[in-house]
Amino acid sequence: MLADKYSAVRQQIRLACENAARSPDSVSLLAVSKTRSADEVRELSLCGQRAFGENYLQEALDKIEALSDLALEWHFIGPIQSNKTRPIAEHFDWVHSVDRLKVATRLSEQRPAQLPPLNICLQVNISDEASKSGCTPDELPALADAVARLPNLRLRGLMAIPKPEDDPERQRTVFAQVRQLLEHLQHRQPALDTLSMGMSADIEAAVLEGSTMVRVGTALFGPRNPPSAR
Numbered sequence: 180m181l182a183d184k185y186s187a188v189r190q191q192i193r194l195a196c197e198n199a200a201r202s203p204d205s206v207s208l209l210a211v212s213k214t215r216s217a218d219e220v221r222e223l224s225l226c227g228q229r230a231f232g233e234n235y236l237q238e239a240l241d242k243i244e245a246l247s248d249l250a251l252e253w254h255f256i257g258p259i260q261s262n263k264t265r266p267i268a269e270h271f272d273w274v275h276s277v278d279r280l281k282v283a284t285r286l287s288e289q290r291p292a293q294l295p296p297l298n299i300c301l302q303v304n305i306s307d308e309a310s311k312s313g314c315t316p317d318e319l320p321a322l323a324d325a326v327a328r329l330p331n332l333r334l335r336g337l338m339a340i341p342k343p344e345d346d347p348e349r350q351r352t353v354f355a356q357v358r359q360l361l362e363h364l365q366h367r368q369p370a371l372d373t374l375s376m377g378m379s380a381d382i383e384a385a386v387l388e389g390s391t392m393v394r395v396g397t398a399l400f401g402p403r404n405p406p407s408a409r
């Protein structure tokens with residue numbers, strides 16, 4: 180079952196790449212495993228999936244511990260409280276949800292010396308929603324400059340969660356705005372190579388607009404239970 184959904188999502192990404200005239204390996208798949216058990220993550224890893232995304236710190240740490248026999252890559256994609264940065268710096272390979280310098284500074288200070296630099300995406304609040312997560316497009320250039328100077332981080336690019344939108348053309352418009360923000364940053368920081376955008380409902384639009392990493396939960400694992408049922 181998980182294997183069937185996994186190959187369907189892989190196929191969807193391949194087709195989207197074809198439609199976008201992009202190489203199929205220009206887009207990587209981040210499996211979003213929040214609310215899923217360690218056993219489900221293990222099962223998906225046996226299908227060949229290596230990168231997993233988590234939103235809730237304690238739940239993630241439990242899974243990372245339970246699956247430490249596997250060579251998985253862990254991505255933190257949820258809101259970050261600045262007093263909870265240490266376990267993120269110690270146990271993750273990537274963080275997609277950095278939206279302020281205070282958090283980035285702490286992640287850099289707390290990154291263990293024996294580990295490679297922590298890969299960072301800056302989260303941008305692109306739909307300008309009431310949601311507090313993500314910096315504004317105006318704040319991006321200064322934040323990117325400052326984060327790029329931190330020694331134990333490697334700034335990779337941008338992450339965005341546009342507000343849900345059914346119309347594929349409108350999905351594309353917002354993703355194109357994120358791509359343009361990255362292109363703008365690349366004038367000063369040409370090494371930036373990551374656009375973390377696209378989820379189960381808008382994979383195709385995201386790939387057409389240049390996503391390099393889609394974050395997919397529901398299409399792989401099925402619908403999540405609401406938090407109250409967990």
Ligand SMILES: *Cc1c(COP(=O)(O)O)cnc(C)c1O
Pocket residue numbers: 211213234256257340378379380394395396397398
């Ligand atoms: C939950 C979540 C996803 C996955 O969403 P689906 O619609 O289940 O694919 C992707 N990105 C972030 C930041 C999430 O919180």
